[in-house]
Amino acid sequence: MFQYLALLAYLVFLAFPLVWLLSTSFKPPRELVKLHPTLIPDNPTFNNFVQAFTEQELGRAAWNSLQVSLASAVVTVLIALPASYALARFKSKLGTVALGWVLLSQLFPFVLLIIPIFLVLRQVGLANSHAGLILIYVVWALPFALWMLQGFVRNIPRELEEAAAVDGASRLQTLRRVVFPLLAPGLVATALFSFISAWNEFFFALVLIKTPELATLPVALARFVGIEGTARLGPLAAGSLLATIPSLIFFAFMQRRLSSGSMAGAVKG
Amino acid sequence: MSRNRFGRRLVATAVASVVGLGALAGCGTGDDEQSDGPAKLRFLSLAWQKESMQANKDLVAKWNADHPDIHIEYVQGDWNSVHDQLLTSFEGGDAADIVQYEASGIGNFSKQGYLADLTDLISGELKGQIEPGIWDTATYDGKITGVPFLLESQVIIANKKLLDEANIAIPAADGGWTWDEFQANAKKLTTAGRFGAAWALKSPTNRVMNLALNYDGKFFYTENGKTEIRVGDGEKEIPKRIHDMIYTAKSASPEALGMSGADTLPGFFAGKYAMLPGSVSLRQQMVEQAPAGFEWVTLPPIKGLSTTQAANPQTLSVSADSKHKKQAVQFLEYFLNPTNMATLAKGDWLVPTGKQANEELVKLTGGKQGWDVAADSAADLTVAPFQKADGYPEWKTKYATPALQQYFANKITLDQMATQLVDGGKQVLR
Numbered sequence: 001m002f003q004y005l006a007l008l009a010y011l012v013f014l015a016f017p018l019v020w021l022l023s024t025s026f027k028p029p030r031e032l033v034k035l036h037p038t039l040i041p042d043n044p045t046f047n048n049f050v051q052a053f054t055e056q057e058l059g060r061a062a063w064n065s066l067q068v069s070l071a072s073a074v075v076t077v078l079i080a081l082p083a084s085y086a087l088a089r090f091k092s093k094l095g096t097v098a099l100g101w102v103l104l105s106q107l108f109p110f111v112l113l114i115i116p117i118f119l120v121l122r123q124v125g126l127a128n129s130h131a132g133l134i135l136i137y138v139v140w141a142l143p144f145a146l147w148m149l150q151g152f153v154r155n156i157p158r159e160l161e162e163a164a165a166v167d168g169a170s171r172l173q174t175l176r177r178v179v180f181p182l183l184a185p186g187l188v189a190t191a192l193f194s195f196i197s198a199w200n201e202f203f204f205a206l207v208l209i210k211t212p213e214l215a216t217l218p219v220a221l222a223r224f225v226g227i228e229g230t231a232r233l234g235p236l237a238a239g240s241l242l243a244t245i246p247s248l249i250f251f252a253f254m255q256r257r258l259s260s261g262s263m264a265g266a267v268k269g
Numbered sequence: 270m271s272r273n274r275f276g277r278r279l280v281a282t283a284v285a286s287v288v289g290l291g292a293l294a295g296c297g298t299g300d301d302e303q304s305d306g307p308a309k310l311r312f313l314s315l316a317w318q319k320e321s322m323q324a325n326k327d328l329v330a331k332w333n334a335d336h337p338d339i340h341i342e343y344v345q346g347d348w349n350s351v352h353d354q355l356l357t358s359f360e361g362g363d364a365a366d367i368v369q370y371e372a373s374g375i376g377n378f379s380k381q382g383y384l385a386d387l388t389d390l391i392s393g394e395l396k397g398q399i400e401p402g403i404w405d406t407a408t409y410d411g412k413i414t415g416v417p418f419l420l421e422s423q424v425i426i427a428n429k430k431l432l433d434e435a436n437i438a439i440p441a442a443d444g445g446w447t448w449d450e451f452q453a454n455a456k457k458l459t460t461a462g463r464f465g466a467a468w469a470l471k472s473p474t475n476r477v478m479n480l481a482l483n484y485d486g487k488f489f490y491t492e493n494g495k496t497e498i499r500v501g502d503g504e505k506e507i508p509k510r511i512h513d514m515i516y517t518a519k520s521a522s523p524e525a526l527g528m529s530g531a532d533t534l535p536g537f538f539a540g541k542y543a544m545l546p547g548s549v550s551l552r553q554q555m556v557e558q559a560p561a562g563f564e565w566v567t568l569p570p571i572k573g574l575s576t577t578q579a580a581n582p583q584t585l586s587v588s589a590d591s592k593h594k595k596q597a598v599q600f601l602e603y604f605l606n607p608t609n610m611a612t613l614a615k616g617d618w619l620v621p622t623g624k625q626a627n628e629e630l631v632k633l634t635g636g637k638q639g640w641d642v643a644a645d646s647a648a649d650l651t652v653a654p655f656q657k658a659d660g661y662p663e664w665k666t667k668y669a670t671p672a673l674q675q676y677f678a679n680k681i682t683l684d685q686m687a688t689q690l691v692d693g694g695k696q697v698l699r
Binding site: 029030032033034035051055056111114115118119122127128202203206207210212215222223224225226227230232 | 311317318319322342343344345346347348349350353354357358360361362363365529530531534535536538539541550554557558559560561
């Protein structure tokens with residue numbers, strides 16, 4: 001009984017910010033500055049949502065974010081998959097150096113690189129474009145995705161691949177029929193990581209995108225904050241609430257694939 | 270089976286994304302520089318209040334309708350990230366043609382040559398509309414690199430009912446209280462469960478620097494090309510008075526120390542504080558958020574030896590790299606004509622820098638909702654030494670804010686605070 005209560009308390013603790021966001025997004029301005037705010041708005045209003053959508057065109061910004069984040073996630077996984085397999089399975093000095101370099105690349109704060117990146121993208125005609133942004137997000141997510149995915153590959157027993165080879169499967173067949181299905185949770189986790197990091201990213205989107213029609217959601221949301229942190233809380237909460245929905249849907253859709261233990265009993269000793 | 274389906278879907282999505290990436294590369298680029306057709310200029314606006322954004326967009330739309338040869342594209346920016354955005358776009362050679370910022374923020378950009386010298390481009394009419402002291406805030410090395418257009422002054426927002434109950438007369442727009450009167454009235458308004466005032470001191474440095482001018486407290490002194498911090502009686506006066514209100518007279522709320530201006534509003538509306546020293550723009554939140562029937566009034570700036578305050582106006586600058594500087598200034602002349610400037614100021618609840626705009630705004634609003642006080646306070650605003658000091662941002666962050674916060678939290682003495690400020694100056698200023 002105590003365990004359930006503790007779990008419930010933990011859930012309430014985790015969910016409270018989201019519930020508070022929901023409550024704030026439906027409050028009229030006067031209720032936002034009450035000394036003793038209530039969880040349930042006294043006079044709920046949709047006005048914050050209307051303002052969020054009409055003033056900053058959040059719908060278009062959300063669509064932009066969705067395109068960029070999905071593409072970044074897929075491209076990251078596509079590149080990380082063969083690379084991580086090679087790193088995990090084929091031991092070589094080059095592989096060790098590559099892994100070291102990947103680790104080292106994480107030490108550079110990206111803010112230091114923004115101006116060179118901006119100049120390079122401009123030279124190749126990708127500044128102020130979603131393609132440029134996707135490129136940056138892929139490069140950004142790739143090192144971590146590689147580390148993550150090669151860990152998943154290492155967890156797949158080599159014996160399974162050897163057994164497939166003994167059964168007459170070619171290298172490609174082994175990869176397609178044995179390795180990739182077992183790697184699905186890892187691929188999903190990597191895709192989720194890439195998606196969320198691109199979805200939440202603010203600074204590159206702010207700096208690289210100049211055309212208002214191409215702005216992403218975090219950039220659009222920032223515009224509800226004024227001088228010295230003063231914010232228009234209602235529309236900001238409404239917009240932020242909407243911004244969490246795609247991530248929740250993405251998680252809900254993908255979380256089944258995250259289940260571990262799919263390899264339990266695969267190899268019997 | 271299900272895994273195979275998942276794999277196929279993943280591959281299909283990947284292919285679609287890669288194709289999409291290619292398509293996006295083709296359609297998303299906006300770096301077009303046309304040789305024919307209208308001149309295209311980007312205008313980075315930081316308007317963020319609903320009315321202000323609308324006013325900006327309307328003026329741009331009207332300009333575009335009336336000027337088919339000069340097209341202005343409205344680009345929305347935001348105050349929190351504008352510095353980084355401008356820095357990267359100036360360095361990258363892709364800044365908007367017209368940029369909004371604040372006078373204290375454009376200094377470094379001016380010195381690095383990123384902003385066009387507007388001295389000879391702006392008309393005498395626009396120059397004459399704005400006081401020389403205000404132009405000084407956006408003049409660097411003798412070059413005007415920004416047109417100051419909106420000002421923010423420090424006033425007092427008060428609960429009218431509580432003032433009436435305490436028989437405290439509301440001063441006229443041009444006749445504010447002295448600091449002694451303000452402190453005495455705050456004491457009068459203090460009762461059990463209510464403080465006479467709430468000083469929101471989450472970011473105390475700008476406010477102290479600003480109000481110190483009331484007692485001629487400059488903090489930054491430059492002699493023979495060398496700038497140093499000095500904390501004499503003039504500099505100590507404002508911190509001392511605020512400290513006294515919190516700890517000696519107990520007429521100012523200690524809980525407001527960690528708050529920003531807007532954080533004090535719930536307590537103000539609930540009657541916990543009678544007066545809020547704050548910016549004129551706070552009136553916008555009063556109008557939008559005050560409970561029905563709540564009567565509030567704007568009181569003029571407090572007077573020390575003078576009512577002088579530091580002006581840090583919002584500015585409009587033209588990028589030095591812009592290919593259309595003349596057209597940009599043409600737009601600025603239109604955008605900041607007295608009527609339009611008054612509209613922009615009204616939208617942001619700030620004070621217009623233009624004299625005629627100020628008069629028009631008072632006429633337009635009938636002086637209500639504190640517009641008479643706001644308009645009158647413009648005369649007290651001028652450039653302050655700290656605004657021109659190169660090391661100010663670093664000194665503020667590393668030394669001044671911590672020292673002032675410790676003093677206001679009663680952790681160090683006034684003299685210890687002064688020592689920290691001076692020592693910090695030695696570390697930062699050259």
